[in-house]
Amino acid sequence: MAEHESEHAPYETYRGLPPLGGVCAMEEATAPGLSVDESVGRLKRFHYALKRLHRIFVSRLTAEPIYELKLSYSHHGHLCAEHVSSLRRRVGEMREPPLGLEDVPDGNLELYFDEIQSAPNTEELVMGLYGQAIPALAEALRRYRRETHPVADAPSVRLCRFALLELEDMVAFGERALASLVDDEARLAMAPWLATLKEMLSAAGGLDGTEPVAESLVERWHSKTPYVFDPIPQRDERFVDPYNAGVNPEAFLYDEAYPARVRTLMMYYKRIRELDVPEMMASVIEQTPDKPWDYYAEMTRQLWDEARHSMMGEIGFASLGIDWRKIPINFTWSLNINTQLKPIERHAVLFFIEQGLMPKTGKRFEWEVAFASGDPLSATFQDFDWADEVLHSQIGRRWYVTQMGTLNDAIDYGDRCWTQVVSDWKGYVERGLTEHRNWWPELYREACERWGTSPDPEIMNYATTYESQRADLKEIPQASG
Structure with missing residues (x-):
């Protein structure tokens, strides 16, 4: 882009008004960006990641004892669902019938989310969600915004922009939650599992599939035992006498x-x-x-x-x-x-x-x-x-x-x-x-x-x-x- 800019004078607009309806500068718009096929491929991965995150938040809510995490799982599950719906509509606009939105985009990506779903305790679950998957998704969305065409693909850019606003809030919440719940000793104990998560994501070509994809599947860790939903509500120690029916x-x-x-x-x-x-x-x-x-x-x-x-x-x-x-x-x-x-x-x-x-x-x-x-x-x-x-x-x-x-x-x-x-x-x-x-x-x-x-x-x-x-x-x- 720098070479391109050096060959031409800056683009002049009428009376200095912002060009292109304010969407972007002309210099940004002269690079080709992603094709429709490349765009759809990445958007489908974002859709899959958000759908899996939604399920993890909802399915782990009931048995999560910590009140603040119950609330965050409720909130963040809803936000993920909203962005899933937006991405489904966008993929449907992009010449893609049948949409294939229920397909798993990569076996190792499926393993990655299976592992987080099956995290055996609150600390590992919070680390998997807020320390790994959500930051990886946020970075993939940033890359998409940088690489797609800001005018040709403006509807997708807008969806990514809104999703990033809320994902960054989730990341900020997660940083505070991790600082509160996961000490150095716990991080050390879960290091082998975190390494496995990173290996799975790398083998999947990254969350957006832009890196080389491995031909074989990474060996499961926690998800060797399939996840089973726990319907028994749990409450932390602040909830005193929860069976009490002394007042109507x-x-x-x-x-x-x-x-x-x-x-x-x-x-x-x-x-x-x-x-x-x-x-x-x-x-x-x-x-x-x-x-x-x-x-x-x-x-x-x-x-x-x-x-x-x-x-x-x-x-x-x-x-x-x-x-x-x-x-x-x-x-x-x-x-x-x-x-x-x-x-x-x-x-x-x-x-x-x-x-x-x-x-x-x-x-x-x-x-x-x-x-x-x-x-x-x-x-x-x-x-x-x-x-x-x-x-x-x-x-x-x-x-x-x-x-x-x-x-x-x-x-x-x-x-x-x-x-x-x-x-x-x-x-x-x-x-x-x-x-x-x-x-x-x-x-x-x-x-x-x-x-x-x-x-x-x-x-x-x-x-x-x-x-x-x-x-x-x-x-x-x-x-x-």
Whole structure:
């Protein structure tokens, strides 16, 4: 390019306006760039990498105990899904029927992602994702932007630009996560495996296939044992007493005898407890094969929304100066559904609960309580939570109701599936898992201290439990969505 520039005077535009619609300088545009075939080949590899990353994030979410990683896997899985969808559309525009988007582009590249999928612990998984695969994908996208034609291939350049913005955020998150979770000793212990990952990627010709490709496959390491999804939700040590059912937040929230501000406090609890919804939805996505891609993309969007709702509860408590770690965050909803129902039955329960949130006594009511409470943060959260749930109902109609025939059939089936789910409240006590203590008084007392008010004795003594409402000890609907 330097030789080319030396032979010609700089390109002059009318009155000094940027040339080519501001896309690039003329000097950049005079080099030929990649062919359509070369472009499609690389884009298909990016698509494959993002699709595999999406699956790893979603499939490892449920059994990941660390709260912050559950949230990041929810978020980053959604972002990967969005970019998969964009790349599918772009490849379809580039003279490429049949698209071949479900094909594996290289055997060693498949092994590379199998190895990360099968990482045996959190530290190696985080290293594989954020220390290896995501930086490699980001660098491949940068190379693509440098080498393709900025005008002829402008739609692909735009997709890569947007993907890079979010991948670089993932890399930055990963650097902090690795610094926190993986010390020098752990890095040394996993060095042979990391060397194997690098060997696999090199044998694949790099993530984008621009380097020489090996004829043989690299020997597997962790993935010698095929990955098996773990449906049992795990929580880290900050989640105290997760089997606790000592308080029924729904009964309190919908009792209009209590002040709105106090009910909003219980609503923050409901929001943070929604962590169990991504744990359950991940199991549905992972264990429901052979669906159109849009199914996985939309379901992952909903999964991310539910993770955001949990974050809303965490933020709400932080705004009041209340440590959520003192409160038992029950996880038996996801535990019981994941272990007692089939994937389609779990989806049915999710839709059934969502439909219960659509009437005026559902999400609108929660927004009204939040608005009446005088807490603008809660009002904002419930406003967007309500909007999210309307979207989720539409997602359910597209991907669940269509399997059931009619809306009434779908709701009836979800109701039947929900009645099958049993929580053994007495058994939890007998096995020493919980005492179902009433944690509400201490939370309410601490909130009153923050508000500068005295606790109301009647509110203080609230002690409606799930167990007291159901003689057969089955869990009543928690409306986790």
